[in-house]
Amino acid sequence: MTRSPATPLPPPKARRRLRETAALTQTQLADRVGVTPATVRAWESGRTTPRGRKREAYAKLLKTLAEEETVQAPEPEPESKLEPEAKPQTRPEPEPEAKPQPQPEPQPQPVAAPEPVALTPAQAFDALYAFSAPALVRQTFLLTGRREQARESVERAFQAAWEHWPEVARDRDPVGWVRATAYEYALSPWQRLRPRHRHPEPPPADPGDRTLLNTLLRLPPRHRRTLVLYDGVGLDLPETAAETEASTPATANRLLRAREAVAGRLPALADPQVLHRRLAELASNERLRAAEPPTVRRGGERRARLRTRAAIAFTVALIGTTALTVRTAPTHYEPPVSPGQAVRGVPQRVAPGALSDEELELRQKLRDQVQDGPERLSPRLE
Template identity: 50%
Template sequence: MTRSVETTSSEDSELSLPAPKERRRLREAAELTHDEIAAAVGVTAATVRSWESGRTAPRGRKRELYTQFLARLAARRQDGGPAGPPGEAKTARAAEEPAADPPVPDPPTGDTPTPDPPASDRPTPDTPASDRPTPDTPASDAPSPDARTEPEQLPAEPPARVPVPGPAEAFDALYALAARDLARQAYLLTGRGALALEAVEKAFVQAWDRWPEVATDPDPVGWVRAIAYEYALSPWHRFRRAHRQLDKPPAEPADRILLDALLALAPANRRTVLLYDGVGLDLPDTAAETEATTPTAGHRLVHAHADLADRIPELADVPLEKQSALLRDLFTALRPAVDLEPRPAAVVRGGGERRTRLWTRATLSLTAMIAVSTSYTLMTAPTHYEPPPAPGESVSGVPPLAGPQQLTERGKQLHDKLRADPEAGPARIAPRIE
């Protein structure tokens, strides 16, 4: 049983995007630069030039932002009439500025006929006669138009101070924006829910440790995404017992086929097709994030689409130009069988700070131990050189050691006689009379 996926929204977005020449004409009519368009959409100026030349096309969220921005430019151009050449056209910022105050006419003189007052200023039957202006009333007593229309001057109040969010609030906002989507993308890369959540947390912990660099990065989500992808696709996880087996497959047969087809791709091709078709990056940005050249990323994408078409029945009957839109819908509709809810941002940020404190304390303890060992060695080490003792030598003039003397001839005879006597033993001690 296969599941049909609707592609109406993607086709509508393709139809609503103007042609490359129309994009450039709208930008020039509004007197905007490539850098200003890039800053509004969230891409680089080179990407905007590529879109206007027709070499590449925006995808995903960037396509929607670019289409809405061009629609606003076209609406402003229609409201202001046909735009002239770029040098005479109004900029988008000038169109939003309020118009200047109209000039105040000079007060009427005696020779100039006074125009009739408007209907709102004419006396009505309900107006008392005392309030009606008479010809004898001097002009100075009549309220001037400025006095009637000018509002009462109130004391200027100081503008309310908007609190500037700190680093923790900015990190929490980034985490709430991208953590759940990154966990889903890491799951599509690995097929393991625990590893996906671990990769996202590792990436955000590293982002918090280097927050000044991440906060000033033009694409902080891309910075965190690159770290999460690298950690999730690390080959060292195969040696971990907890990540050797895949998680429970999805319940839908179409989701199982899609996930098995993705995991059968090479890691580089899997990452390329997920960035291009799932996230919606264009080919140059995909090549830059995968640290490859644009032709290499294109070849990887072509091979990945061919392998997926062989494994996914729904993709085999779709033309090549519509495979990306169908894959994007399939990635969005996939429902994992595991929970991919990341932990709160405060917990992740606190865990990173706690880990940093532990490493700092361990480093300080090791440094203290090395310092103590070095001090003890310096205190107990000899301060001068002591040569080893020389080997022994013969010394003359010293008397030999005292000991038993050599036996004489008579002594040897007595010695032999005592040893040869048959009555050896205690009986020899008793005296014998001869």
């Protein structure tokens, strides 16, 4: 039994464009498909792909939006087709005598390109890490201002990517998947509770870099992330909106607010090109290191094993506790015994003594009489 082919879908950018052209929010589209807004954001960013009935409903809705967009767009006017003018017929001129053509020199045969060698999952992961990890560490440093936190965030993101490697390997933008995970981990509010956060790191040596970094850290986390993605990394506005899980107008507003805040303190960075160059210089001037790919992979596998063992131990403990409770729990209700209280005013109990002669006579009389009541009376006439 074979499965039917999946319904084709447009690229993630086209999905977002169709929704925004139809003036639909992610919540409205999610209600029409029957999913949550977070699922729609993941579909439009390309992180996940719909399956089953949700995929069919989503594809049908996108097709409807595309048809509406085609109907609303003005049709181009057809170009007038002009017939060529008739040319007067002339007598054919006699063909010149054929001259001997020089023989072409033999061309060398092209050599077939070697077939690409299939990489193992570990080799593909190592290549992705070596290509993108140094740049991701520098970008994360612009978000946090802490070198060790930036390195740890990128390593945790790659460890998560290794745990979900089949999904990441099929993703249209694996670097974007890892970058989004690293940024979320770096900007998590739980980082403030760590002991490392209480001890500040030495600032950059250059005064200009120090001022720029302090200005970035004063921005709200969402504005800072938008500024780094657009002016630092170089993503366009829809890609920045998809990675930050926000609408395009909201992302543009955050970007403008962040630029105004930076230009208000550093007027020389009002030009976006100058700001992009200064962000690249600030990230490049710091000595940021990244661990080796095998170390990251082994660390992720060790962490996954520890989590698995902890989950198994917790499950076994829960099962044992439940079994012990079922074994020792009473099967019926037993009312509690009330505590004893001292009662006063009651005479002391006296042991019975020997019976007197009268008591003995009375007892014998009671024993001799009929115990079933008096005898039956016979009626008589008066």
